[in-house]
Amino acid sequence: MSAVGRRQLLQVGVGGAAVLALGGASLRWLGSGYALRSGEVALGMSVKQWCVARALVEALTPGGDGLPTGAELGLIQQIDEQVWAADDGTASDLRAALELVEHVPPLFGHLGRFSSLSVAARQDVFDRMVRSRRDLFVQVALGLKQLVQICYFADQRVWPAIGYDGPWVKEARPPASALAYQKLLVDRRGRA
Amino acid sequence: MIRQGHELDRDQSESVDVCVVGSGCGGASLAAVLAEQGRSVVMLEQGGYYTKDDFDQRELNMLAKIDGGRGLHASDDVSISLTYGNNVGGASVHYWADSYRTPADRLLEWRDEFGIRGHSEAALAPHFDQIERDLNVHxxxxxxxxxxxxxxxxxxxxxxxxxxxxxxxxxxxxxxxxCMQGCAYDAKQSQLVTYVPRAVAAGARLYSDLRAERLEWTGRKISALVGRVLDRGTGRPRGPTLRVEARAFVIAAGGYGTPDFLLRQGLKAQLPELGEHLFxxxxxxxxxxxxxxxxxxxxxxxxxxxxxxxxxxxxxxxxxxxxxxxxxxxxxxxxxxxxxxxxxxxxxxxxxxxxxxxxxxxxxxxxxxxxxxxxxxxxxxxxxxxxxxxxxxxxxxxxxxxxxxxxxxxxxxxxxxxxxxxxxxxxxxxxxxxxxxxxxxxxxxxxxxxxxxxxxPHPGGGARMGASARDSVVDEDHRVHGFDNLFVADPSVFPSPPSVDPSLTILAFSRVAAAAVAAHTS
Incomplete structure (x- = not known):
C-alpha cells in the first residue's frame, strides 16, 4: 500500500507532472487557452477541467457502428454533475486527476497537453497510463475511465447497440442531486 | 412516523429511551425489538427515505439515491471500491439478499480466539429462527x-x-x-420493508437526511446526541439540528460509518483499537x-x-x-x-x-x-x-x-x-x-x-468486541468500553469476517445488543 494518501499523491503528481512537462514554464500557462463551447456550462469543474473531461470523453467513448459518441450523449455535462454532486474530498480528487491527465502526455511520448492531442494520441496516453509501473498514473487513469464508462453504458441510448434490454419499470423522479443540478444549470444558462 | 429532512425547518429536540444512529440491518432490527417491547425510540438516518416507486432500475439514478459516495468512494490507494448504503434501510436495500447463518466454526473461532461470549451457535439459534421467519429466508x-x-x-x-x-x-x-438498484417490487426483504416499518408501527420515530454529528457526555454517561439536517440535493448540511436526549445511545451506522462517527468524537485516545482491525x-x-x-x-x-x-x-x-x-x-x-x-x-x-x-x-x-x-x-x-x-x-x-x-x-x-x-x-x-x-x-x-x-461490500471490525479497551472497543453486551449507555450494533463489532454474507449475523448480533440495551433501560 502506498505510504501516502490518495489526495497527497494526486497533488504531488499534478505538480510533478507539470514541472516535467513544462520545464518550469510559468504557472499562468497552465490555466490558459481553455474555453467552453457555446451552450456548455461548467458547475462542478473549472473551464480547464471541463476541456480535459471533454477530451477524455472523446477518447474513451468514440462511438461508431451504431454506438453514439459520449459527446453526443452529453456525457461531459453528466461528468460535471457527478463532480458537482460528489462530497468535497471526492470532487477534489476528481478535479486533481483531470489536471494531472492534462499535463502528463510528455511523460508518455506525446508533446502537448492532453486536450490538444488527437483522439488516437489521447487513447495512447491513457493506455500507457493504465499500464504504467507508477501507481499514481494507474490510479488516476482507471478512476477516470471508470467514471466515464459507467456514465456512458448506463445511458439508455447506448443499450440497443450492446444488446441490453433495460429496466422493467418506468423512470422515477430523478435523484434530488440531479434536480438541484438541473435547476442551477437552467439558472446559469438564463443569466448567460 | 418517518420525518424527512425537507420537513424540518427549525431546530428540534427529542427525549426518549433509546436513540439509534442508522437504519440498516443493525439499527432497524434493534429498533424494532426495543420499540415492540415498549421503549420509546428515535432513529437517525443520514441517507434519504425512498420507497419502491423511487427504485427505477437505472444505475446512475440509484447510485445517487442509495449508494454511499454515489459509487465513487474508494480505499485510500484506490484499490478497492467501497460499497455501502446511504438510505433508510441501509445496505440491505442494495444487497443481493444472500442470507446465511454465521457458520458454527466461525462462532467457535470468535469464542476461542477472541474471547467472545454470549454469541454461541446455541445462543443465536432462536434469533436466527425468528429472523428467518420474519425475512422469509429460504x-x-x-x-x-x-x-x-x-x-x-x-x-x-x-x-x-x-x-x-x-x-x-x-x-x-x-x-x-x-437487486442492486433497490427492489421495485418490495420482494427483497430488506430492512426498508421489514424491520423499519415494524419499528415505526411500534412507535419509533425515524428522521431521514439527518447526520449524527456530536455526542455529549460527562464521565461514563452520554447525555445527548446532536444531529444536523442534510440537504438531499447537495448532500451538505443546512440549518436545522435535532438534539436527542436518551437513556441509551446505539451506533449502528455500518462498517465504515460507525468507526468514522466514533473517531470524530475524539475517542481514539481512550479506545486505541477504534478504527483498527477493519475487514x-x-x-x-x-x-x-x-x-x-x-x-x-x-x-x-x-x-x-x-x-x-x-x-x-x-x-x-x-x-x-x-x-x-x-x-x-x-x-x-x-x-x-x-x-x-x-x-x-x-x-x-x-x-x-x-x-x-x-x-x-x-x-x-x-x-x-x-x-x-x-x-x-x-x-x-x-x-x-x-x-x-x-x-x-x-x-x-x-x-x-x-x-x-x-x-x-x-x-x-x-x-x-x-x-x-x-x-x-x-x-x-x-x-x-x-x-x-x-x-x-x-x-x-x-x-x-x-x-x-x-x-x-461487507465492511466490519472497526469497533470490535472484546474483553477490554486494550484489545477492543465494545464488550460482549455491545457496550463501548468506558461508557455505561453507549452501544454498537452492526458489523463493526465482529472480531473477524463471518466468512459468509454478513446480513443475518448482523441481525442476530443486533438482537443480542437489543437485549443489553433493554436491560439498561428497564
Missing part, C-alpha cells in the same frame, strides 16, 4: 437460477466442489435482476466470453454458491484474522458466486480503452462471470485525516494469496463450463483462451494499488 429454488448460476452449479459439480443453493430473503420475487471482503471478479447468450443481468444474482473454499486450507494450523502465521497457505478462504452486473458497472470494470472496451461491451449478452468474497486475514484500518475518512486495506500477504487463488479457481470453473476467453479485468487487460494458461496468467497479475477492479 434456499433459492430452481426458477431463480439464471444461466450463469446454472453454469456455476454445473462447473462446480464437474470439478468436485461443494456447491449449494444460496439462502434468500425474498417474497414473490419478480426476477428482474435489479471488507474484497471481491475479485473474473469475466468470460461464451458462445451462447448468458444474460447475466436477469433473475437473482446468486441462486447457487460454491462453498468448497469458504475456509482456507493451510499446511499447519489455520490462520486467524490479524494474527501472524507460519503455516503454508494451500487454497481457499472465500465464498464463490456467479456475478451479476448491469452495463454501467460492467462497462466500468471491464478492461480496455476506447474501442477495445466497446468491442467487449458489444458482446454483452455473451458475457458471464464470477465473483468471490475474500475472507480477509490481513486487517486494514479507518482513520480521519483532515476531516476526511480514509480507508486503508492491505491486499498483499495473506489477502493476496487468497486473491490469487480466487482468480485461479474462477478461471478454472469458467473454462470448465465452456468459456471461450477469460478476462481478469486488470489494468494490463490479461486475457487467456485455455485453462493451461491460468497458472502463469495469475502469477503475473499485479495486486499493486489500483490495478484491479475490486469491490468491498
Amino acid at each position: 434456499p433459492a429454488s430452481d426458477e431463480y437460477a439464471n444461466k450463469m448460476n446454472l453454469l456455476v452449479e454445473r462447473g462446480a459439480r464437474q470439478l468436485g466442489w461443494h456447491v449449494a443453493r444460496v439462502p434468500q430473503a425474498r417474497k414473490a420475487c419478480r426476477a428482474s435482476g435489479h 471488507v471482503n474484497p471481491c475479485p471478479m473474473v469475466h468470460a466470453i461464451f458462445d451462447d447468450d448468458i444474460i447475466q443481468w436477469r433473475n437473482i444474482p446468486a441462486a447457487w454458491g460454491v462453498e468448497e473454499f469458504r475456509l482456507a486450507r493451510y499446511q499447519g494450523p489455520r490462520r486467524v484474522f490479524g494474527r501472524p502465521s507460519q503455516s503454508r497457505y494451500l487454497e481457499g478462504g472465500y465464498l464463490f458466486m456467479p456475478n451479476q452486473l448491469h452495463p454501467g458497472l460492467l462497462g466500468a470494470v471491464l478492461p480496455g480503452i476506447g474501442r477495445t472496451n466497446t468491442e467487449l461491451m458489444r458482446q454483452l449478452p455473451k458475457l458471464g462471470g464470477t465473483i468471490c468474497w475474500i475472507d480477509d486475514v490481513e486487517p486494514g484500518r479507518i482513520r480521519i485525516d483532515g476531516g476526511r475518512r480514509r480507508v486503508e486495506m492491505p491486499l498483499g500477504g495473506g489477502n493476496g494469496e487468497r486473491l490469487r487463488d480466487a482468480w485461479k479457481k474462477q478461471a478454472q470453473l469458467l473454462f470448465t463450463v465452456g468459456a471461450k476467453q477469460v478476462l481478469f479485468g486488470d489494468a494490463q487487460d490479461t486475457r487467456i483462451d485455455r485453462a493451461d494458461q491460468i497458472e502463469s496468467a495469475v502469477r503475473q497479475l499485479s495486486i499493486r494499488a489500483g490495478r484491479n477492479a475490486l469491490g468491498a
Whole structure:
C-alpha cells in the first residue's frame, strides 16, 4: 500500500507532472487557452477541467457502428454533475486527476497537453497510463475511465447497440442531486 | 412516523429511551425489538427515505439515491471500491439478499480466539429462527437460477466442489435482476420493508437526511446526541439540528460509518483499537466470453454458491484474522458466486480503452462471470485525516494469496463450463483462451494499488468486541468500553469476517445488543 494518501499523491503528481512537462514554464500557462463551447456550462469543474473531461470523453467513448459518441450523449455535462454532486474530498480528487491527465502526455511520448492531442494520441496516453509501473498514473487513469464508462453504458441510448434490454419499470423522479443540478444549470444558462 | 429532512425547518429536540444512529440491518432490527417491547425510540438516518416507486432500475439514478459516495468512494490507494448504503434501510436495500447463518466454526473461532461470549451457535439459534421467519429466508429454488448460476452449479459439480443453493430473503420475487438498484417490487426483504416499518408501527420515530454529528457526555454517561439536517440535493448540511436526549445511545451506522462517527468524537485516545482491525471482503471478479447468450443481468444474482473454499486450507494450523502465521497457505478462504452486473458497472470494470472496451461491451449478452468474497486475514484500518475518512486495506500477504487463488479457481470453473476467453479485468487487460494458461496468467497479475477492479461490500471490525479497551472497543453486551449507555450494533463489532454474507449475523448480533440495551433501560 502506498505510504501516502490518495489526495497527497494526486497533488504531488499534478505538480510533478507539470514541472516535467513544462520545464518550469510559468504557472499562468497552465490555466490558459481553455474555453467552453457555446451552450456548455461548467458547475462542478473549472473551464480547464471541463476541456480535459471533454477530451477524455472523446477518447474513451468514440462511438461508431451504431454506438453514439459520449459527446453526443452529453456525457461531459453528466461528468460535471457527478463532480458537482460528489462530497468535497471526492470532487477534489476528481478535479486533481483531470489536471494531472492534462499535463502528463510528455511523460508518455506525446508533446502537448492532453486536450490538444488527437483522439488516437489521447487513447495512447491513457493506455500507457493504465499500464504504467507508477501507481499514481494507474490510479488516476482507471478512476477516470471508470467514471466515464459507467456514465456512458448506463445511458439508455447506448443499450440497443450492446444488446441490453433495460429496466422493467418506468423512470422515477430523478435523484434530488440531479434536480438541484438541473435547476442551477437552467439558472446559469438564463443569466448567460 | 418517518420525518424527512425537507420537513424540518427549525431546530428540534427529542427525549426518549433509546436513540439509534442508522437504519440498516443493525439499527432497524434493534429498533424494532426495543420499540415492540415498549421503549420509546428515535432513529437517525443520514441517507434519504425512498420507497419502491423511487427504485427505477437505472444505475446512475440509484447510485445517487442509495449508494454511499454515489459509487465513487474508494480505499485510500484506490484499490478497492467501497460499497455501502446511504438510505433508510441501509445496505440491505442494495444487497443481493444472500442470507446465511454465521457458520458454527466461525462462532467457535470468535469464542476461542477472541474471547467472545454470549454469541454461541446455541445462543443465536432462536434469533436466527425468528429472523428467518420474519425475512422469509429460504434456499433459492430452481426458477431463480439464471444461466450463469446454472453454469456455476454445473462447473462446480464437474470439478468436485461443494456447491449449494444460496439462502434468500425474498417474497414473490419478480426476477428482474435489479437487486442492486433497490427492489421495485418490495420482494427483497430488506430492512426498508421489514424491520423499519415494524419499528415505526411500534412507535419509533425515524428522521431521514439527518447526520449524527456530536455526542455529549460527562464521565461514563452520554447525555445527548446532536444531529444536523442534510440537504438531499447537495448532500451538505443546512440549518436545522435535532438534539436527542436518551437513556441509551446505539451506533449502528455500518462498517465504515460507525468507526468514522466514533473517531470524530475524539475517542481514539481512550479506545486505541477504534478504527483498527477493519475487514471488507474484497471481491475479485473474473469475466468470460461464451458462445451462447448468458444474460447475466436477469433473475437473482446468486441462486447457487460454491462453498468448497469458504475456509482456507493451510499446511499447519489455520490462520486467524490479524494474527501472524507460519503455516503454508494451500487454497481457499472465500465464498464463490456467479456475478451479476448491469452495463454501467460492467462497462466500468471491464478492461480496455476506447474501442477495445466497446468491442467487449458489444458482446454483452455473451458475457458471464464470477465473483468471490475474500475472507480477509490481513486487517486494514479507518482513520480521519483532515476531516476526511480514509480507508486503508492491505491486499498483499495473506489477502493476496487468497486473491490469487480466487482468480485461479474462477478461471478454472469458467473454462470448465465452456468459456471461450477469460478476462481478469486488470489494468494490463490479461486475457487467456485455455485453462493451461491460468497458472502463469495469475502469477503475473499485479495486486499493486489500483490495478484491479475490486469491490468491498461487507465492511466490519472497526469497533470490535472484546474483553477490554486494550484489545477492543465494545464488550460482549455491545457496550463501548468506558461508557455505561453507549452501544454498537452492526458489523463493526465482529472480531473477524463471518466468512459468509454478513446480513443475518448482523441481525442476530443486533438482537443480542437489543437485549443489553433493554436491560439498561428497564
